[in-house]
Amino acid sequence: MIIDVHGHYTTAPAALGAWRDLQIASLKDPSKAPKPSDLKISDDELRESIETNQLAKMRERGSDLTVFSPRASFMAHHIGDFQTSATWAAICNELCFRVSQLYPRHFIGAAMLPQSPGVDAATCIPELERCVKDYGFVGVNLNPDPSGGHWTSPPLTDRYWYPLYEKMAELEIPAMIHVSTSCNPCFHTTGAHYLNADTTAFMQCLTGDLFKDFPSLKLLIPHGGGAVPYHWGRFRGLAQELNKPLLDEHLLNNIFFDTCVYHQPGIDLLTKVIPVKNVLFASEMIGAVRGVDPQTGHYYDDTRRYIDGTANLTEEERFLVYEGNARRVFPRLDAALKAQGR
Numbered sequence: 001m002i003i004d005v006h007g008h009y010t011t012a013p014a015a016l017g018a019w020r021d022l023q024i025a026s027l028k029d030p031s032k033a034p035k036p037s038d039l040k041i042s043d044d045e046l047r048e049s050i051e052t053n054q055l056a057k058m059r060e061r062g063s064d065l066t067v068f069s070p071r072a073s074f075m076a077h078h079i080g081d082f083q084t085s086a087t088w089a090a091i092c093n094e095l096c097f098r099v100s101q102l103y104p105r106h107f108i109g110a111a112m113l114p115q116s117p118g119v120d121a122a123t124c125i126p127e128l129e130r131c132v133k134d135y136g137f138v139g140v141n142l143n144p145d146p147s148g149g150h151w152t153s154p155p156l157t158d159r160y161w162y163p164l165y166e167k168m169a170e171l172e173i174p175a176m177i178h179v180s181t182s183c184n185p186c187f188h189t190t191g192a193h194y195l196n197a198d199t200t201a202f203m204q205c206l207t208g209d210l211f212k213d214f215p216s217l218k219l220l221i222p223h224g225g226g227a228v229p230y231h232w233g234r235f236r237g238l239a240q241e242l243n244k245p246l247l248d249e250h251l252l253n254n255i256f257f258d259t260c261v262y263h264q265p266g267i268d269l270l271t272k273v274i275p276v277k278n279v280l281f282a283s284e285m286i287g288a289v290r291g292v293d294p295q296t297g298h299y300y301d302d303t304r305r306y307i308d309g310t311a312n313l314t315e316e317e318r319f320l321v322y323e324g325n326a327r328r329v330f331p332r333l334d335a336a337l338k339a340q341g342r
């Protein structure tokens with residue numbers, strides 16, 4: 001099987017964005033507040049948006065199943081307060097659940113959390129539990145910077161986040177560390193803020209001892225780990241200066257990287273530097289980079305070509321990247337597949 005662990009519903013029907021616009025407008029004028037029930041999207045509209053986009057590409061490229069979460073840049077946790085985020089997260093998660101019901105062999109959900117800057121992380125637990133228990137979701141996206149580029153939250157190793165980690169450990173749910181849109185003009189959302197956050201999350205974990213407290217916690221760092229694999233020597237050296245154990249032991253039982261790196265040399269480096277057991281296939285298709293690479297004639301986000309094309313992996317290792325590692329890191333995904341006889 002080919003499991004893509006990083007997909008977002010970037011192609012949701014336009015009514016979703018229109019509802020969100022009304023919600024944002026109502027922050028200034030509460031009389032305009034839309035009700036969740038005002039949003040009407042039919043199953044046919046969902047099918048249309050999926051079959052002409054993600055599912056068409058999955059068939060073309062030969063991937064079988066996508067771990068599917070709400071559009072990351074739309075999470076925008078900095079907007080409004082906890083209630084704003086709670087209503088918005090519930091709507092977005094429900095749409096991903098409906099897609100997973102329409103195409104149970106091709107999509108399975110990962111939750112967006114109703115985070116809000118400065119609000120107790122424990123407030124996100126009910127939505128997480130609902131998504132896992134009622135919707136069968138197998139993962140969650142955790143935003144380390146709900147302020148949207150101003151980094152006002154404590155680092156991921158801080159006890160502020162512990163209630164969520166406790167719940168994740170209990171539910172056997174890994175988190176993808178995923179920021180949302182940047183409202184800081186210094187940081188382009190997908191070109192800078194995303195990659196900065198990936199690198200920052202890794203370094204926060206390096207300086208702390210989070211996995212001593214949560215030995216089973218699993219964090220997936222997307223976009224190939226930001227700058228981490230390229231600067232592996234720097235991180236190894238910093239860990240040494242901080243008297244931390246070797247990175248294999250200190251972080252690599254708990255931290256994983258996806259393959260959302262959009263050229264062959266990048267995947268060659270990732271698979272050479274990072275142990276194969278820590279690399280999970282993903283494309284984040286129809287996401288940040290939607291064009292065709294004129295050098296290859298293929299879509300940048302057609303990442304399967306780079307995994308197939310690298311000389312660094314044996315067939316057995318390719319199996320781990322495509323399927324084996326995903327089943328290990330997402331135990332609920334493995335259980336759901338087994339229940340389908342896969």
Ligand SMILES: [Zn+2]
Nearest residue numbers: 008072178284
């Ligand atoms: Zn993403």
